[in-house]
Amino acid sequence: MRSQNCFRIVIPTLIVALLLSMWPLPVWLEYARPEWMVLVIIYWALAMPEQIGVTVAWVVGLLLDVTQGAILGQHAVGLVLVIFIINTQYQRIRVFSLAQQALVVLLLLLIKQVLVLWVSGIVGQAPDIGLYFLPALTGAIIWPWLFIVLRDLRRRFTISRSF
Amino acid sequence: MQPLFLQGPSVTLRTILLVIFSIVVMVADHRWHALETVRGAIESYVVYPLRYTVNLPSRLVDWGDESLSSHQKLLDDNRKLQEQQLRAQVSLQKLSVLEKENDRLRDMLSAQPKVGELVLVAEILGIDLDPYKQQVILNKGHNKDVYIGQPIIDAWGVMGQVTHLGDFSSTALLISDPSHAIPVQVNRSGLRSTAFGTGNSQQLELRYIPHNADLEIGDVINTSGLGGRFPPNYPVGRIISIDRPTGESFATVLAEPVAHLDRSREVLLVWHKLQVKDVGASQQGDMVVKGEKK
Numbered sequence: 001m002r003s004q005n006c007f008r009i010v011i012p013t014l015i016v017a018l019l020l021s022m023w024p025l026p027v028w029l030e031y032a033r034p035e036w037m038v039l040v041i042i043y044w045a046l047a048m049p050e051q052i053g054v055t056v057a058w059v060v061g062l063l064l065d066v067t068q069g070a071i072l073g074q075h076a077v078g079l080v081l082v083i084f085i086i087n088t089q090y091q092r093i094r095v096f097s098l099a100q101q102a103l104v105v106l107l108l109l110l111i112k113q114v115l116v117l118w119v120s121g122i123v124g125q126a127p128d129i130g131l132y133f134l135p136a137l138t139g140a141i142i143w144p145w146l147f148i149v150l151r152d153l154r155r156r157f158t159i160s161r162s163f
Numbered sequence: 164m165q166p167l168f169l170q171g172p173s174v175t176l177r178t179i180l181l182v183i184f185s186i187v188v189m190v191a192d193h194r195w196h197a198l199e200t201v202r203g204a205i206e207s208y209v210v211y212p213l214r215y216t217v218n219l220p221s222r223l224v225d226w227g228d229e230s231l232s233s234h235q236k237l238l239d240d241n242r243k244l245q246e247q248q249l250r251a252q253v254s255l256q257k258l259s260v261l262e263k264e265n266d267r268l269r270d271m272l273s274a275q276p277k278v279g280e281l282v283l284v285a286e287i288l289g290i291d292l293d294p295y296k297q298q299v300i301l302n303k304g305h306n307k308d309v310y311i312g313q314p315i316i317d318a319w320g321v322m323g324q325v326t327h328l329g330d331f332s333s334t335a336l337l338i339s340d341p342s343h344a345i346p347v348q349v350n351r352s353g354l355r356s357t358a359f360g361t362g363n364s365q366q367l368e369l370r371y372i373p374h375n376a377d378l379e380i381g382d383v384i385n386t387s388g389l390g391g392r393f394p395p396n397y398p399v400g401r402i403i404s405i406d407r408p409t410g411e412s413f414a415t416v417l418a419e420p421v422a423h424l425d426r427s428r429e430v431l432l433v434w435h436k437l438q439v440k441d442v443g444a445s446q447q448g449d450m451v452v453k454g455e456k457k
Contacts, residue, residue: 015213022217022290030294054174058181066205067213068293069327069334072192077185084178123193125342127295128362 006051009157010044013150014060022067031131034139037064038079038112042105043150045086046093057083074119078112085111098144106140199311199328206329207304214290214300214332221289280394281434283307285315287427288332297323297340297364297424303432304329312392314433320398320421321345321386322430337424338399339364347399348387352377355387356416358399364424367400369416374407376414384418394435 017036025033041060044052061076068075085108086093093104113136120126172180191197285303292298303309305328313325315335323343327334336343343360347369354376358367372378382402388395400418407414 018210018213019217022214022292024217024221024289024291027294030291033291033294054178054181058185063205063209066202067210069296069298070293071189072198072202073185073188077182077189080178080181080185084174087174119189125296132295 006048009153010052013040013044013153018063018067021064032134032138034142035109035112035135038082038109039105039139039143039146040150041079042082042086042108043147045083046090047150047154049087049090052083053087054080054083070116071119071123074116075112077119078115081115082108082112098147101147102140102143105143106136109136109139202327203305203329206327206334207331211329211332214288217290218288282316282431283434285430285432287430295362297337297343297360297362298326299323299335299337299430301325301333301335301430301432302331304332306330307432308434309333309432314393314397314435315430316397316433317422317427317430319423320400321393322422322424322427324392325432335430337364338367338420338422339424345393345399346387346389347384348395349378349402350383350385351379352382354378355389356384358384358418361417365419366403367418367420369402369418370413372414372416373412374414378402378405378414378416380405383421394433 014037017040020036021033037060041052041057045057057079058076061079062072064070064075064079065072093101096104110133113133117126117132188198192202283303285301288300288302290300292300301309301315309325309328311325311328315322315324321338323335323337323340325333326336337360338345338358339360339362341360341362344357346355347358348355354372356369356372358369361368369384380402384399384402386393386395386397386399398421400420402416403419404417405414406416
C-alpha cells in the first residue's frame with residue numbers, strides 16, 4: 001500500500017461528497033438526502049483502515065459541523081465512533097455480501113444519527129423526530145451502488161490490492 | 164501488508180481521547196462561543212469555495228434568464244418598476260413630512276434623537292443546509308464589516324440575525340428557528356412580548372401573554388428594540404391565531420412572519436446605533452443610509 005498516494009483519491013471523493021451534501025434539492029427530497037460524507041468515509045475506512053482512521057474521521061466530522069452550522073464536534077464525535085467500530089470490525093464486514101453490508105451501513109448511520117440527536121437534545125434544539133432517520137435508510141439503499149463506484153475508482157488508482 | 168498497529172497509541176485509546184476532545188470542543192463552542200475564529204477560518208478557506216461552486220448553477224440560470232429575456236418583457240418590467248417607484252415616491256413624500264414633524268416633537272420633548280441606519284444588500288446563496296435548522300448563507304462576511312448578531316431584513320420585514328461569520332460569507336439564523344427569539348411589540352396596543360421560532364417558516368409563537376391582554380387577530384407586531392440587538396419598529400409578523408385555554412396561565416398566540424423567509428433571494432444587512440461608526444469608510448460607497456443621520 002502506498003499511503004502517500006491514497007489521499008490523491010480520498011480527498012477528491014470527499015469534496016464531491018461535500019458538494020452533494022450542499023446541493024439544493026426540492027423540499028420534499030431534502031429530508032431524504034443521504035449523508036454522503038459519512039458514506040464515503042465509511043467506504044474508505046473499510047478499504048484502508050490503516051490510513052483512514054479515527055483522526056481523519058474527526059477532521060471530516062468537524063468539516064461537516066461547519067458546513068451544517070452545527071455545534072463544533074457534534075458530527076465529529078458521531079463519525080469517530082462509527083469509524084472506531086469499522087476499525088475493529090472491518091475484516092468481518094469486508095466478507096459480507098453487498099446486501100449484508102448495506103444492513104451494517106444502516107446500523108452505523110443510525111448510531112451516528114442517534115449521537116447527533118443526543119447532542120442536539122442536550123443543548124435543547126432537538127428536531128422533530130418524524131422523518132429524522134430517513135437519511136440512514138436512503139444511505140443504506142444507495143450503499144451498494146456507491147460501493148461499486150468507489151471500488152472501481154480505487155482499482156483504477158490501484159491504491160490497495162486487498163478488498 | 165503492514166502490521167495492524169504501527170506505533171503510537173492504539174485505536175481504542177485514540178478514540179477515547181478524540182471523544183473527550185470532542186466534548187471539550189462542543190462545550191467551548193456552545194457555552195463559551197470560544198471557537199468562532201476557528202469556525203470562521205474553516206468556513207472562509209475550506210467550505211466557502213465549495214459553497215460558491217454549489218451556488219454557481221443557480222447563478223448561471225439567473226444570468227441566462229436575464230440575458231435571454233425578450234425586449235418586450237424588459238419593457239414591461241421597466242414600466243411596472245417605474246409605476247412602483249412613483250407610488251413609493253408619493254408615500255415617501257408623506258413620510259418625510261411626518262418625519263420632520265416627529266423630529267420637531269422630539270425636539271420639543273428634548274427626547275433622544277433618532278439614529279439613522281445603514282443597510283447593505285446581500286444575496287442568499289442557493290445552498291441546502293440542515294433541513295431541521297432555519298438558516299441561510301449570505302454572500303457578505305467579515306470583509307464587509309458584518310458582525311455577529313447583526314439583524315437582517317428583507318423588503319417585507321425582519322428575517323433573522325447573523326450567527327456565524329466567515330471572511331466572505333456569513334450564516335444567519337432565521338426568526339422561525341426554534342432556538343431564536345425576538346423581542347416584539349404589538350403595533351396597535353403597545354403590548355410587549357417575545358416571538359419564538361417554531362421550526363415552521365410560516366409560524367412564530369408569542370409566549371407569556373396573559374389571557375386578558377389586548378390582542379386581536381390581524382394585529383401587526385413590530386420589533387420593540389428592547390435588548391438592543393434589533394432596531395425598533397421593523398415589522399415582524401401578523402397575529403393569526405389566539406387561543407385562551409382555561410386552566411393555563413398564558414394564552415397561546417401564533418403569528419405569521421411578514422418577511423418572505425423561504426422565498427427571498429436578496430436581503431438587507433442593517434447597521435444601527437453605535438455600530439454605524441465602526442463601519443469602515445471604504446465600505447460606505449456600497450451602502451445606503453436609511454433616514455437622516457443626526
